Amino acid sequence: MDLVEIVGRGSGLHEVLKLTKQIAETDSTTLILGETGTGKELIAKAIHNLSLRRDHAFVRANCGAIPAGLLESELFGHEKGAFTGAVSRGIGRFELAHGGTIFLDEVGDIPLEMQSKLLRVVQEHELERLGNNQTIRVDFRLVAATNRDLVTMVKRGEFRSDLYYRLNVFPIQMPPLRERQDDIPLLAWHFVTQYAQLMNKRIETILPGDMDHLVHYLWPGNVRELQNVIERCVILSSNQVLSHPSLPEVQHVQQGSGTEARPLAQVDREYILKTLRETDWVIGGPNGAAARLVVKRTTLLYKMRRLGISRPKEGI
Secondary structure (H helix, E strand, O other): OOHHHOOOOOHHHHHHHHHHHHHHOOOOOEEEEOOOOOOHHHHHHHHHHOOOOOOOOEEEEEOOOOOHHHHHHHHHOEOOOOOOOOOOOEOOHHHHOOOOEEEEEOHHHOOHHHHHHHHHHHHHOEEOOEOOOOOEEOOOEEEEEEOOOHHHHHHOOOOOHHHHHHHOOEEEEOOOHHHOHHHHHHHHHHHHHHHHHHOOOOOOEOOHHHHHHHHHEOOOOHHHHHHHHHHHHHHHOOOOEOOOOOOOHHHEOOOOOOOOOOOHHHHHHHHHHHHHHHOOOOOOOOOOHHHHHOOOHHHHHHHHHHOOOOOOOOOO
16 A cells, blocks of 8 residues: 555645655654545555555554453453453554554544553553553554544543644544545546456446536545445446446535535535434444444444434424
8 A cells, every 4th residue: 555556636635645755754643634434544554654664564453443341452462361251362452563553543432541541652652461560662653543523522521632642743634525526536437447347347437427426426424435336336237337326415516506505514414314314313233324324323423413413302
């Protein structure tokens, strides 16, 4: 993974790639910010592969996916018998990243009580495995990412300010796909080629109207949603023309319609409310609103709080 493999050359992405090259030459901690599905992990991998640590491990830890009770063990390791079920020594992600890069994805989901322990490791490059008081020195480069507003979380007491400042040495803001319209045709063809090869199909045409539909859709799930849509279109394609992409009209901006553009927050709120009503306010699960919106359950709950969305009381 290098910058050549990151598809798109619009002005928003150009700035990201410029910053990526600059920070890769150092060992400084990097914080990648942006909505879900914008490609934060791709940038983290590019930073590693352009650095002097490229020949060592790139270790990823999804802090939002690891249960809170296991997070300390996953990150810092444990000794045999340290807790019920610890039948052997476990090496943590930080030790595995010795000499290389550790990527802490969804760092905003780390519980408050764990943040002080993480701060010490980030500051001192030292850790102790669970069940062992011996200090272990580790050499790592830290890249963190989040789709959450850490500044607001600090103000609310949900995220330690000292840890935030340690992480925010060199921030990189990923632009959402709706601000990268010039890149959408490139991305669409990239995914068409990728999935057509996997499915042994030959697709040579995307109809102009369909491409226009892709370009002006607001993409709440960003590049990940576009990738999923193209995969579905390739599956449905029976000839050399890409199948028509089915996208919710509420998220489509009609050019030349004379309709005044609405604030994005308003569009997001309406779309989320519509999806919640369609799923009878079921948020999680394979048929829940989060799955339909192509976002994590925790991300949807965060957006609902931010947009003031709550389930109506019975009888109202």
